[in-house]
Amino acid sequence: MNATTVIDKKTLNLQYIIDESGNKTAAILAVDHLDKLLNQLADFAKRVEILSKSARQNEVQKSTSQEKEVSSVSPTETDNRLIEQQINLVTQHYDFTHKLLMELQRYLEIKTEVDRKLHYQRVLEQLKAELQECICKSRLILARSGYSTLMDLEKLEAKAFFIPTPGQTEQVYLAKHLKEQKIADYAEQNEFTYARLEGNREYTGFRYKKTPDKDFEASLFDVFK
Numbered sequence: 503m504n505a506t507t508v509i510d511k512k513t514l515n516l517q518y519i520i521d522e523s524g525n526k527t528a529a530i531l532a533v534d535h536l537d538k539l540l541n542q543l544a545d546f547a548k549r550v551e552i553l554s555k556s557a558r559q560n561e562v563q564k565s566t567s568q569e570k571e572v573s574s575v576s577p578t579e580t581d582n583r584l585i586e587q588q589i590n591l592v593t594q595h596y597d598f599t600h601k602l603l604m605e606l607q608r609y610l611e612i613k614t615e616v617d618r619k620l621h622y623q624r625v626l627e628q629l630k631a632e633l634q635e636c637i638c639k640s641r642l643i644l645a646r647s648g649y650s651t652l653m654d655l656e657k658l659e660a661k662a663f664f665i666p667t668p669g670q671t672e673q674v675y676l677a678k679h680l681k682e683q684k685i686a687d688y689a690e691q692n693e694f695t696y697a698r699l700e701g702n703r704e705y706t707g708f709r710y711k712k713t714p715d716k717d718f719e720a721s722l723f724d725v726f727k
Contacts, residue, residue: 530609539599539602546592546599550589550592550596553588557582557585557586638660643660646665646670647673647674648667648670649676660709662707663686663688663698664687665690668692684705686702
């Protein structure tokens with residue numbers, strides 16, 4: 503066998519993904535090395551098939567020669583041993599490349615999943631930016647009065663009208679607190695009408711004058727003091 507076709511870890515320049523326990527969970531291989539590896543794998547498979555077929559033909563030829571007692575030229579014992587060694591060597595390389603191919607398949611699956619999550623993250627970041635732009639351009643935001651929503655609207659200094667989620671007592675409390683502070687009006691879901699929005703003009707929204715002693719986030723938790 504030509505030495506240039508022998509596959510080992512050094513020529514592949516393998517890198518591994520290690521878990522917290524120090525176990526190798528996946529192998530990383532350069533794309534150009536992967537192409538070479540797949541070509542060599544196909545070549546090894548052909549060699550195995552050819553050598554196996556040759557060995558079977560030799561056995562059939564030897565058996566036929568013995569039955570008919572006809573003298574014929576057959577491979578010597580040394581040739582048979584050489585063929586067996588070549589078959590064993592190619593088989594070992596084939597097993598190695600097969601295992602490596604399975605690891606590469608796992609790596610591609612992991613890479614695909616990571617790429618998918620990164621794509622979703624980029625989409626969410628873009629949507630977040632577009633949402634912020636819409637909020638900043640809007641005269642009034644109609645929203646639930648959840649804590650994270652209030653923090654976002656306060657950061658963007660938006661003007662809002664709140665409808666607490668039914669059954670969410672903390673949202674009702676926050677909406678009442680904002681109403682008392684003259685920041686935003688609110689209405690229960692079953693009581694809301696479009697006309698209620700007209701009365702929101704007397705509320706400052708989150709564009710109130712901020713001072714060092716006026717911490718909006720801390721004021722939301724005054725009820726627990």
